[in-house]
Amino acid sequence: MGSRQIHITLPDGTRRSMPAGCTAGEALSGPGKSLSPEILAAKVNGVLMDLATVLKEDASLEPVTFESPEGKDVYRHSSTHIMAQAVKELFPSAQLAIGPAIEEGFYYDFAFERPFTPGDLEKIEERAHEIIKADRPFRRMEMPRQEAIRVFKERGEGYKVDILEHIDDPTASLYSQGEFIDLCRGPHVPSTGRIAALKLLSGAGAYWRGDERNPMLQRIYGTSFPTQAALDAHLAKLEEIKRRDHRRLGKELDLITIQDEIGPGLVLWHPKGALIRLLIENFWREQHLQQGYELVYSPHVARLDLWRTSGHVDYYRENMFVPMKVEASEYQLKPMNCPFHIMIYKSHLRSYRDLPIRYGELGTVYRYERTGVLHGLLRVRGFTQDDAHLFCRPDQIETEVGRVLDFTFFVLRTFGFSEFEVYLSTRPEKAVGAPEKWEQATAALEAALKSRGVAYRIDPGEGVFYGPKIDIKIKDVLGRAWQCSTVQIDFNNPERFELAYTGEDGKAHQPIMIHRALMGSIERFFGILLEHYAGAFPTWLAPVQAKVLCITDRQRAYAESVVGQLKAVGYRAEADLRNEKVGFKIREAEKAKIPYMLVVGDREMQAGTVSVRGRSGADLGSMPVVAAIDLIRADVAQAMPGR
C-alpha cells in the first residue's frame, strides 16, 4: 500500500488515521465498518459536504443526521430533486426553475403549460417512489460556469441558465441521479434510496423569483421523513392544525363571522365572541391604568392633511382606503392611531416634569390589504390595535422600554403563552434621524433586554425607517411562532409634528416617541388564542363558565336558582332547561367547550347540591353550590391572581 495517511478529528475529540483519498463517509464509519444509515452528509472542517467527498488532507469531521437542521435540509433537498426527476420523466416539456428545502418539507417550481392536477400529483408521487426504490446514487459534478450554461441550454432549461447568469462563482456544481441533472450547490444524501417516506402535499402558482411581473410557475409542495411513522406524525399535526383553524372554530362556537355582504376582511363579533373580546379588553384597560397609562379615544376619520403631516400619504398610501370628500376637504379613514395621540400631546405645552406621558387606546384602524392576502382574523382590513404611544426624554428610553417589556411578558403569560422569540431590529439603509440617535436608542433597547436577561436575536437592518424596534413572537401549543408585540422608537413623527417639551434649562427639546402594541391587533390575537386553546378558553375567558343541566322538568326551578346563585357572585352561567336527555345536553355543552357542567336531578335538588362535570369528562363529584362556586373561583384565580 504505502499510501499517505491523514488524520481525522471527530466531534468527540478522538482522532482517526485514514488513507489519503478516502471519502468522508469512509472516514466517519472507520476502517472496515459500514456507515450508519442515519448519517446523511458530513461537515468537513465545518462545511456541509457529501459523504462521497474525497479527503486529501487532515480534517475535522462531523456526521450530519436528520436530527439537525442541516440534515433536514439535505434530506428535503434530495427529496425535491427526486420529485423533479419524476416530473421530468412524466412531463418532459416541464422546465426546472428552483427547488429548495423549506422548514417542514420542500417545493419545486416548474414552468409548464398548465397547472398540475391532483391526479398529476398522485402520478408524480408514484414515480418518485419508484425512483427511491431504484436507489440511484446522487453524483456531483463540477464544471466551469460557461460549460454548465451550455449543458442547460442543450437540455432546454432556460431558468437554470438564468440562474447561472446571475451568479458570480466561476465554477458551478451539478448533481445527477440517473438521467436527471440539476444545478445544485448540494450536498445530497448518497442515493435516492435514503429517502424513506415522501409525500406530495399540494400544487400552487408562484412567480419566478417571487416577482409578479415574472411568469407564473407551477409549484409542488411536498415533505419527507426518515420513517413512515415520522411522516404520519407530521400529517397528523397538519390535521390538528386544520382542526384548530380559528375560522372553523369561530363559526362552530358562534364567536365571529366574516360575511360577503359586509365585505372582505371586516369582522362581525357575535355575542359570545364579543364577550370574550370584552373580557380581554377589560383586562387590558385595568392593567394599563395600573401601569401608569392614560387611556384616550380618537375618531375613525380625520382630515387628509393630518396624514400628510404624519407622512402616511407619502409612505403608506397603498395600505390606505381612498380618501372621501366631505364639504370642501378630504377625509381619510385612519390606518393608524399615532397622529391622534400626538395631537393630544400637542394640545398643551409640556414640561420635562410631565414625561413620560403614556397614551393608550384600543384604536380601530382600517387598512387596505390586497384581497389575496386576507386570511380569517389573522389578516383583515378593519382591526383594533392595542396601541400606546409613549413620549419621553432620551434618558428615559431604557426605563420605559424595560417597563414595556415586563408588561408585555406579563400580559402574554396571562393569556397562556410561555415561550417567546425576541428580535432587535437595527438601522436599515433608508432611515431618518441622525446615526448617533439611532445608536443611542438601539443601545437603550439592548440594555433593557440585557438587564432582564431576555434572550434575543439581532435582525441587522430590519428596523423601520423611523427607528429601531423590538419584536416579540409568541409560540403556541403547536410550536408555531406568531408576531404580536412590538416596541418601536420613532424619530420621525416628533420631527414632523414639531413635538417639544420645555427642559430644565427653559429651552424647547424634542421628546422621543415610542410606539408599542402588546397583542398587536385584537382580531389577530383572538384568532391566535382560539387556535392556541383549540376553542377551549380558560375559565376566566370562557363566555359561559358553567352550564346547569336539569335531568327532568322537575328540577327546572332549582336549576334556575343555581344559575342565579352563580350570577350573583359574578360568574357567567346558563341553564339548559330543554326537554332533552342529560347525555344530549352534556354533548352540546362539551361541543361548546364550557368549562363546568352542573348536573341537577332529584337527588341534588333534595340535598341542595350540584354534580360537577369538568370539560372533557372529568367527574368532580357532587357538592353544595357554594363548593362549586369555590371550584370556579380557584380556577379563575389560578390564571388571574386577585380575582
Place this chain on the structure above:
RNA sequence: GCCCACGUAGCUCAGUCGGUAGAGCACGUCCUUGGUAAGGACGAGGUCACGCGUUCGAUCCGCGUCGUGGGCUCCA
C-alpha cells in the same frame, strides 16, 4: 393584484352527461321525563353567489363580477 380550485337549505356536503334538487346536523310541532357525548315521529326550509350570453329550456355549458380557500424568493 396574479395563478389554480371552489361557491347548492342556517351548518357540513351529495347531485343533475342541460328538463328548476337531496342527505345528515340545526330549526318547529308532538310523543317521551330519560343520571354524564346524539330517544322517537312528523314538519317547515333553496332565485343552486350575482349578472350577461348560448339553448326550446341553464343550478349544470361560456364569459364577466363578487366572495372563499391554497400559493406568490425560505433565492443553484
